[in-house]
Amino acid sequence: MFGTARTLPTSSAALVNAVAGHAWDLDDWEEPGNTHPTVVLLPALLATAHLTPATGRDMLAAYAVGCEIIMHLGEAVTLDHYARGFHSTTTLEAIGAAGAVGRQLRLNGDQIAHAMAIATSQAVGYTVQFGSNAKPLQAGFAARVGVETAVLAAQGATGQPRVIEHPRGFAGLMGKHDPKPFDDMAEKLGTPWALEEYGLVLKPWPSCGYTHRLMTAALDLRGKVLNRLDQITSVRARLPDFHYKILPFDRPTTRNEALFSAPACIAQALVTGGLTLTDSAAGFWQQEPVDRLITCTRVTAEPAQNPELNYDPEQPDHLTIELRTDEVIETTCAYPLGAPQNPMSTKRARRQISQHHHLARGQL
Template sequence: MTLAEFVASAIPPVEGRHAAARALLDTIGVMLAGASESAAASVQQVVAQESSGLQCSVLGTRLRTSATNAALANGTAGHAHDYDDMCFVSLAHPSAPLVAAGLAIAELSGATGRALLEAYVVGFEIEARLGRAMNPRHYQRGWHCTSTLGTIGAAAAASRLLGFDAAVSVHALSIAASEASGLKENFGTMVKPFHAGLAARNGVLAALLAQAGLTASGSAIEGPQGFLAAMDSESSALLPFIADLGGRWEILDSGITVKLYPSCAATHPALDALLDLKYRDGFDAADVDRIDIGVDAITPTVLLHEHPSTGLEGKFSMPFCAAAAVVDGHVGLATFAADRLADPIVAGMRERVAMHVDPTLDAGAPPLTQARVQVTLKDGRVLGAVANGARGYPDRPATSEQLAAKFLSCAGVALPETRAREALAALQCIDGAADVRTVIDLCGSGGAT
């Protein structure tokens, strides 16, 4: 089965739709929380100026705009806090682009909730298969998979919602392959969340262009000068990784990692271990002489900021995240506000945190998923823990209660509490929605403009 045939004819399992519904709930929550962030506000300012069509909603605001601009704005907001979910096969944040693109096309077409969830699954599967073929080489080379693989996943989801057959889907995916980009050097800046918006926007645009008759090479992904070759794929062949499309489902096998801290996923195993030690042994910042955190070889290519000067840089700083966890006992949205970044106690603790590559960690484990934490206390005690994964990972999934609490916390940034609870209830039943626009309407009328 080709990628295009899968887009057109795949029948996602019920369990896959359930996983997609959880991802949709979580992602719309972080979109609402991110709608007032600087990166999202910048995009909203541009789309407000360019809004010739008013079909689609920018969540958490009163803005209505075109499908492509809505996807751009919502995708950026969804990744603005780095609180959106992860997949350790694609090494991407899959849901911000997939949900943003899916919502735009669903609102444009009046799709059902089931159709939206099936489109999400189709996009997720294609993105994950590309990840299996291309990573870790593609990611290590400097490409941001949320944007590169996410563009093709978003195009697949949009194509599915628009009802394309395999012939038209080929063109949409191939157009998306020429649009895809995103550089890891921009991690810790507003451009990183913008990457998710670009992936969503470009995926929607690719599908709409294919619908309008724009054609592209059928070998744009696997050809000798195609996506895999140009973007330094680990494998030059895609077929071994897609042979069982429709028979095995990545969304069920590899799963989705829900983030319970609004920081880079590479910080999460260490944060889990450090917080567990803190609660078990009862130490605080004044008791700590130093903290040493061992990580895999890829983590330092992501956590670039030893001395962060902004909240966005703080999300990509192991010393800052670890220091905040020790000082505050938690890591949340408020952790990355300017006052916490400048707090002298947090700053002092940060200088006592060191990150290094630990060669004894399991080389066969997925990147960014392990940490060895050692806390040396001033009284001479040495506390240690090894983390393999973190809470929220597929083998330790977030509970329904945790997802609901996270959604309400995030949605409360943009919506009144009553409206946030109405949106939560509607999203929990999204599979049965006759028209997704009734759910989107609950999320699109916040206080921002």
């Protein structure tokens, strides 16, 4: 178990470490599959290294393979899979983790195909669980599945490889079945690598990524209202409907809910200029003036103009603030801070990692 002297069986260690990483809601994510790849793949691969010795190069190669599977599966099933309510960090990544672990265990192509097929039978999780402990547990389940199914395949267990794209399998039952993207996927693998094509989004704040466009917008307006927070009478936010469905907690009552609350995260950004793990532990959503601003905030959803895009630059999030003087200030944000199109500076990323590393050590 990371950061402790405790040990667990391989698959249990993968589960526990993935849960611990995802619970903070500060893990990276990728856009085509809408998943958090590192928090599932890394615990699974580190645990697997205790079964078969692996170099850093071996592990990086396996990680790249896992990301390749996850991102191209995401392309094939499209964001419709996530919009239907499936937690893709669990569904796509259980399959991707099986492929990554199979690569690190040096399985042959047929064995890896069987591992991924077996993993498909356990690849399930739901976005309606967000705002509860079940969300990070689902990420842990995916890491555990990746390890267990690769080990099963190494010992001769088989699955039906066509289960992933079959109309009565993963693609047909958990998305809009279309065989063409799966046919195209085979030709795209590694040309270029998905990590090169899409990159990863690095979160600046420990909350749902769908709050981050609005938080970035709030930072844009913060300088204009910082000394007049008590004069704010209304905060209005507008975002695509499939983003808003993931943020149902307009009036959060727990930490888990607050991290999936657009009003809470907007208010925190306006008041303090950000959100930290310490803020979450202190119950930031209950503190004044954040609490008052939450009650002033109204969020509305609009139909997504292009459901194929996670962040559509033609449909940015909108943030409008009204003051007692009847002054209205507003802005929009197409890409959140941390996205490849709006990256954090290297200095800020290093400072953030260092701060969270020291905080984590202090809590253990």
